[in-house]
Structures are given as C-alpha cells and as structure tokens.
Amino acid sequence: RKEVEQDPGPFNVPEGATVAFNCTYSNSASQSFFWYRQDCRKEPKLLMSVYSSGNEDGRFTAQLNRASQYISLLIRDSKLSDSATYLCVVTNNAGNMLTFGGGTRLMVKP
C-alpha cells in the first residue's frame, strides 16, 4: 500500500461549485498533515495545515479522520483561480519525514 494515496482526477467543476478531495495515508502514527497547492510548472506552495479538530481558512476546510486514516480538503464557491493540483502531505511510514501524495488535479470551468 502506498504511504499516501490521492485520486489523480481531474475533477472538473463549474465556478461556484463545492468540491472535496480525500487523501488516505498508511502510517497510523502520523502526526503532521498538510495540503499543498501546485500550479502548472510551478513549485508546490503550502495551502494549509490540517489539525485534529479540523480547520477552516476562508473557502477552504481541512479535516482529519484518524480512525479511517484520511484527510480531506473542501473548497466552497470554487473560483477559476482554484484550478491547480492539490497535494496531500503526511508523515511517512518510518516517521522520519513528510511524504507527498501524487496530487489531485482540479479544473474549475466558467
């Protein structure tokens, strides 16, 4: 089983839609969780950390489900500028660094 798994997509949604991505991880002892955003041909950038109680940043909500070992990212009122690849990042199985998922591609259409 991969350490971090994401549906590669693409998710094609209209502007204004709500879209959610999940990311499953294999290390049950993981303590660190993040969502990154990567635009085409650019470097990944930190979107938000994921806290145990869930957290929100504007239109973005991140949640953690430890029992089922997944994290989620919800985007409300999608904008054209949200089109990007979203990378899930969690602690690796060895517990000694963060590891990246393959990413989920989102395309928001007018």
Place this chain on the structure above:
Amino acid sequence: NAGVTQTPKFRILKIGQSMTLQCTQDMNHNYMYWYRQDPGMGLKLIYYSVGAGITDKGEVPNGYNVSRSTTEDFPLRLELAAPSQTSVYFCASSRALDSPLHFGNGTRLTVT
C-alpha cells in the same frame, strides 16, 4: 526575505555532461531536500539533509550526489547526464522533519 533560491532556472545538457544545481536558503533551516518531478507526475525525493555535514538518500538517488557543507547551501550534482534525468528539480527546506516544506522555484533540466 528570499526563502529558498535555486539556480539556474533552466538548463540544457548534452548526454554525459555534468552540472551542479545550486540551492540556498536564508531561513536557518536544518532540513533540506531535493526532489524531481517528471511531467504529469508526483514529487520524488532524491536526497535530503538533516543538517550541515549530514546527507542521506531518498527514493531515487542514482545518478546524483549532494553535499551539505553549510546550513544555507545544498547543491545537487549530476556527474554523467542521461536523458532519463530530464525533469524539473525542486529544492526545499524545513525547520523540522515534521514542519511544512518551503520550495524554491525549480530548475528545468533537459538532457539531449
């Protein structure tokens, strides 16, 4: 505050040539990483370092070498460039092993 700086931004190499990709950070981070990303694919860890003088292999180290003589710099060396090394290379740094990574802008390398 420059963050993580990579040079060059673009480079074309001939098969068998060598080059060094430069990476420097001004955040006093102990941890530094080199990733490669092929078109449409995810990030693959090449090498990482947990502090000056300490480096370790990642998932895809073959064909590459690194050094970490200072906290700030983490150069990546390609000794005998091969077409399979055509990729985008990202350097990153973090404060701790479980802290968010800060990425440089990347180096786009083509080997022909």
